[in-house]
Amino acid sequence: MVVIMRCGATREEIERIKERIEMEGCRVNLIQGENQCILGIVGDTTKLDPDKIQANECVERVTKVQQPFKLANRLFHPSNSEIKVNDQVIGGDKIAIMAGPCSVESEEQILEIAKTVKESGAGFLRGGAFKPRTSPYSFQGLKQEGLELLKLARKETGLPIVTEIMSADMIDTFVEDVDVIQVGARNMQNFDLLKQLGKTRKPILLKRGLSATIEELIMSAEYIMAGGNENVILCERGIRTFETYTRNTLDLSAIPAIKRLSHLPIIVDPSHSAGMWWMVEPLAKAALAVGADGLIIEVHNDPANAKCDGQQSIKPERFKELMKELSQIAKIEKKAI
Amino acid sequence: MVVIMRCGATREEIERIKERIEMEGCRVNLIQGENQCILGIVGDTTKLDPDKIQANECVERVTKVQQPFKLANRLFHPSNSEIKVNDQVIGGDKIAIMAGPCSVESEEQILEIAKTVKESGAGFLRGGAFKPRTSPYSFQGLKQEGLELLKLARKETGLPIVTEIMSADMIDTFVEDVDVIQVGARNMQNFDLLKQLGKTRKPILLKRGLSATIEELIMSAEYIMAGGNENVILCERGIRTFETYTRNTLDLSAIPAIKRLSHLPIIVDPSHSAGMWWMVEPLAKAALAVGADGLIIEVHNDPANAKCDGQQSIKPERFKELMKELSQIAKIEKKAI
Amino acid sequence: MVVIMRCGATREEIERIKERIEMEGCRVNLIQGENQCILGIVGDTTKLDPDKIQANECVERVTKVQQPFKLANRLFHPSNSEIKVNDQVIGGDKIAIMAGPCSVESEEQILEIAKTVKESGAGFLRGGAFKPRTSPYSFQGLKQEGLELLKLARKETGLPIVTEIMSADMIDTFVEDVDVIQVGARNMQNFDLLKQLGKTRKPILLKRGLSATIEELIMSAEYIMAGGNENVILCERGIRTFETYTRNTLDLSAIPAIKRLSHLPIIVDPSHSAGMWWMVEPLAKAALAVGADGLIIEVHNDPANAKCDGQQSIKPERFKELMKELSQIAKIEKKAI
């Protein structure tokens, strides 16, 4: 950690800050510049609260040197993490493809889509039972009934199921029923939920919040891991920017960035980011080319009648074609689907 | 609602969309342009799901005409809402000033600050008991003990207490103990929590999410109101932008915007937006000048030793001076503190 | 165009707006909703100024139906534009690879890099002679001498040269000396420069501004085209967002978006977007997978001593390896390098 003192900070002020940091067990190197004094701090700086230091009027700015996360940090865990889901592995040489409708609508719908995406090579079935919707007047999902239908689809196809949790009081049910528990973008910093999920050992699919930095996404994973659950899969799904043509701006640079900072697997959601079905294919291909460990794609057999997000779902035939192209890209990346 | 068909949409496609909309009870006016056909839709369009219409490949774009919120809409409730908190009112001619530390740290601390902010004219005591922190390793608040200390401070000073709720399973306790329940920026779209709060009749202070639009903030209020609780106070606390000098960018334009769109009261948090104590005073004054109904300000008797957010807290003496200036601005706005 | 009148707009106000629009030769369809009246406008709406209509207090909002650009619009020019540069073509089946240093530093440097990137398969040599720098105290480029060195490198290698213009008074020199004139992100809306470039017939490489929307980028191309110069190549180079880990956020969704909206070729700059050399390779691959027509990449033989942007330059050996992988991706996209 580096503390930059204000111009004109007095000898006493500098000494006071130095002492306080040393009291926490860190070593302080005082560097006197022409206008400003800098304190270079070494030792276990995780005990220091930068905000607390910055609260001193004589301090101009505090700069971190180390990343604030430990368990998720590649520095202390150089090899890629591989997360086991049933008999599959996410984060290794095999690309994970999660496909299915935005929301489970009926037995017929989910079974048909599950079978078709399985045939095309998907490894996981996605589908929402509890839906976070901006409007209280929109369809909120089939809830418990949706979970039952997902389980039925899993029984029929063998595909592990991925679905979103909305509240901590559903954790027991999800642990029992679901293979991968998804935390939606809007709940990425619902710290209470993260803590509760940390107590389970279920794989968690953690989506990046609309305005979350890469560091914040990893810190939210750290919350889950700090509770003892190291089975975290990250997901880039687009961030909010000034551009309005697309619903969100897919930040594919986040993939190599996260690969460098963390050992956790990272997948991409090309459906929610763009919000338009005709963008799903090129973005899915780009995601693999940039190094993602997998994709989560909305597929619907009748998008125009989907209960939600039909505009960003692709049809089963297009998904089938897409899977062929994705296989070719995976091969260049020395991976398989 | 206006539906813009794609160039080259066929007669049949247009008819199919038209029929589907009419089936929902709306009237469709077909306007044939040179290149594109436009459908102008009137009637109760709240039943129509724009995403569902946009899922048709023949549709280019769907534009809303009406705001998606009803209960919070000034259109159907032209006069300002006034929210009663104990014997005070928020949203009327009196500016609500909520002041206190970021987090409750000890009996001595909270009592001292409560007394001093009361003397300076604050109408409410703020203080965190359950703290949302980016890092799992940071101080998470005194929790239940913090609530007890807040109650003690209320008893001593008579100030109603404002504190943040982190999870729905604490609602009963908060309804019992607290005067205004705060929903933090990170939980603004924790829809499950909003629904549960809708079942209470407690005043809710709803903070704008870091990347939430004005419309989304009001839609989150609508969630609470749709459950039957109309006691919602909105709070602008800065949005996330590319500017890094300030922690967030305080969006003061949101105040007149919300005043026009909704009848709900709106207050401003100048402490969290800037993240720097020396910006609190000018931003607080600007907030009143732009028309806010109140302020929530972090005040700490010893910022450099605060357990969190000390860098953005002002000292009691500065708060006292600030209150004098705020009174003058309130007067120009024909309000009182 | 659709005009949404304010709630409570009077009969007379609506008529007045209607008449004014009809005076411009457009046809107005009046749709009366429950609370609001909508005017659906057809005909040549390019003559109407939406801002002018919105300036009426009785108007709530104006929504465009048609894109504001014509010459760059794919609607009126369905096939891809192909821009000829010497004996090469940009925008066809061949991926354009522009490579070279951020800035021209010496004869030795530019010749060595030019030869090496040519050997690896690059089709164009890039290099800055006039450099836009945030600080007046930074190296501003070799200027005229830099241009001479680029010409020398072209003579030696046969590679067409791409370099940035900073001011309209250099146009004659650039038309004479350069093969592709680059307009930098900071000048994307230097309308005076765009107009002057519209009078030439040189290929223009127009970079997207840091906060320019896709529509604004195409509108800047329209400025050049409106002057008679249809040889415009667009370039996505990252936009400014809240994320600070990367210098800019590369918006790869912009590629399929622009392909849909316009017939102009679009290339990607993976060097400036990320600002870090180790991100160039994955982003370059993703750019081709998402459908870009080419790449502009910074290559430097000694990045640590480069006069600018060394941190985002890759070395010739890495570039050579990268070209092999790019060829494989191009093949999947049914293109060649």
Add this chain to the structure above:
Amino acid sequence: MVVIMRCGATREEIERIKERIEMEGCRVNLIQGENQCILGIVGDTTKLDPDKIQANECVERVTKVQQPFKLANRLFHPSNSEIKVNDQVIGGDKIAIMAGPCSVESEEQILEIAKTVKESGAGFLRGGAFKPRTSPYSFQGLKQEGLELLKLARKETGLPIVTEIMSADMIDTFVEDVDVIQVGARNMQNFDLLKQLGKTRKPILLKRGLSATIEELIMSAEYIMAGGNENVILCERGIRTFETYTRNTLDLSAIPAIKRLSHLPIIVDPSHSAGMWWMVEPLAKAALAVGADGLIIEVHNDPANAKCDGQQSIKPERFKELMKELSQIAKIEKKAI
């Protein structure tokens, strides 16, 4: 400056970086942490190029300690700069009010508006002669004729005139005819134009770019000042964010930030930021309450027929009323209008 070495950087690599920095005349303090080595650099670090240091693969990150600007830095010029314009001063105890139409349209229009804003107390007349427009098909201003009309209005009213320059080849004319030369947001980093303006001694009104940071705005002022022209007035006019309700997000936090960083005066444009006439008044008041040195406001006698930006112009009567309220706020700030 602080250089953070990568984990695992070798002794030799660290020495190599150290030597290179010392060769530029700076002193290097080597601080060895557990995982990483930090170099604390003192001396005249303005000669060091952070990008060049960061281009070394063994360097993780470079952090600046000092602001990159000198002439505009309050550190070396503690008192506020006061810019003289004819017999007036901007940056002192008097609030500068610049008012007038978006663009000069006719003799009658500009004379009428000039007289009326003068009567209401404005100190400067603003009006566009050369207009930067997103579309090449929009009204581009009366150009030279517009300048003549502004001069006429100055003659009639005595108000100094403020108008925007679009290109460096107009500088001689502007120096001759105009009192304050405005550089628009889109040209804030048109470095060639800035350099040319630095050679004059005219007051320059420099508007913040749509996505420019506070530091970049000051760096653009530094460009002008480095050329010898210290008469720079900064202008906050809204930045581009994800919020779409307002055209831009007015960043009022920038005012106290700039006051702390620089000695230059800073004014606010409440018309362009919001883009809606009914927001001008509350934002103008907030701007003065936050500490701005002045305002630039669009006033039009017939907004609905204005050739541009009518939707954000207020009428003379409203301006008159506004000026009264502004005077009251100025008084609280111990200033006068």
